[in-house]
Amino acid sequence: MFLVTGATGNVGRRVVARLIAAGHDVRAIVRDPSRAELPAGVAAVTADLADPATLRPHLDGIRAVFLIWPYVDPAVTVALAPALADVLASAGSPRVVFLSAASVEADPNSCWAVVERALIERDLPGTVLRPTGFATNTLGWADAIRAEGVVRWPHGAAARSLIHEDDIAAVAVEALTSDQHDRRTYVLTGPETVTQAEQVRLIGAAIGRDVRWEDVPPQAIRPMLAEAMGSPAFAEMALAAWASMVEKPEQVTDDVSVILGRPARTFARWAADHAADFA
Numbered sequence: 001m002f003l004v005t006g007a008t009g010n011v012g013r014r015v016v017a018r019l020i021a022a023g024h025d026v027r028a029i030v031r032d033p034s035r036a037e038l039p040a041g042v043a044a045v046t047a048d049l050a051d052p053a054t055l056r057p058h059l060d061g062i063r064a065v066f067l068i069w070p071y072v073d074p075a076v077t078v079a080l081a082p083a084l085a086d087v088l089a090s091a092g093s094p095r096v097v098f099l100s101a102a103s104v105e106a107d108p109n110s111c112w113a114v115v116e117r118a119l120i121e122r123d124l125p126g127t128v129l130r131p132t133g134f135a136t137n138t139l140g141w142a143d144a145i146r147a148e149g150v151v152r153w154p155h156g157a158a159a160r161s162l163i164h165e166d167d168i169a170a171v172a173v174e175a176l177t178s179d180q181h182d183r184r185t186y187v188l189t190g191p192e193t194v195t196q197a198e199q200v201r202l203i204g205a206a207i208g209r210d211v212r213w214e215d216v217p218p219q220a221i222r223p224m225l226a227e228a229m230g231s232p233a234f235a236e237m238a239l240a241a242w243a244s245m246v247e248k249p250e251q252v253t254d255d256v257s258v259i260l261g262r263p264a265r266t267f268a269r270w271a272a273d274h275a276a277d278f279a
């Protein structure tokens with residue numbers, strides 16, 4: 001039995017589907033079972049990472065846990081992460097595959113870094129996955145693409161190694177089901193960098209429409225970004241990261257291909273897979 005948090009999210013939903021397809025039993029953590037759409041055969045259980053003790057009853061008989069962290073506020077995380085790690089340790093220290101973030105390398109005080117340290121301090125076996133940006137982040141442009149065929153955003157020349165959410169899920173399932181990845185940290189990226197302006201062009205190609213990029217100053221999106229991300233400080237960090245990727249493209253690693261034995265999927269492939277979301 002595997003326990004999956006974030007089971008209704010972009011990555012967790014695919015972790016669940018892949019585990020089920022491989023014949024495993026899955027217990028999915030959701031906050032509201034009446035809203036959760038899960039594949040047949042998945043047991044939905046209610047818990048909330050805001051109160052780590054709510055996970056405890058669902059950990060019995062669990063072989064491994066897929067853990068996401070939904071908070072971007074380091075203060076909230078500092079308050080919650082030790083209790084979460086204690087709950088996991090008290091349940092016999094199952095393997096934990098933690099979906100962290102590559103930004104941990106630049107910011108050791110980020111919320112993901114705090115969770116990583118809490119897990120390591122309890123010596124929980126498992127794997128840390130540090131993806132760069134998710135390709136799904138570009139779904140935030142879908143309304144503008146549908147309405148006008150124009151994306152107005154800063155830093156069109158920022159080169160990102162966005163990753164397909166299903167590649168993250170495939171790596172996560174490898175790490176959940178094998179001890180070969182225990183106590184390893186992987187940086188998961190797409191196979192190449194693609195500028196933001198080029199991402200928009202590739203989305204247009206996938207949906208068979210001309211979609212145009214229009215560079216705007218950061219202040220044009222700052223308030224909207226802060227609201228969407230739930231944190232002005234986090235939005236500021238995102239803007240600074242994009243600005244830096246104009247001069248210094250985001251890193252590309254081969255961790256996905258080494259683990260899966262096939263290359264990570266391109267952004268063009270991701271756009272084709274998600275054409276219906278933009279049309």
Ligand SMILES: NC(=O)c1ccc[n+]([C@@H]2O[C@H](COP(=O)([O-])OP(=O)(O)OC[C@H]3O[C@@H](n4cnc5c(N)ncnc54)[C@H](OP(=O)(O)O)[C@@H]3O)[C@@H](O)[C@H]2O)c1
Pocket residue numbers: 005006007008009010011012029030031032036047048049050068069070071099100101102131132133134136137
């Ligand atoms: N987007 C990026 O570029 C990026 C990069 C690096 C790392 N990450 C990490 O990846 C994680 C997963 O991203 P995603 O795109 O797969 O997720 P998502 O589609 O944004 O969905 C969020 C998931 O988190 C769950 N959740 C939210 N608050 C929760 C809480 N208090 N307790 C338990 N579950 C809660 C939601 O479940 P409900 O059904 O209960 O709402 C949902 O399943 C992010 O949280 C982030 O930490 C993201």
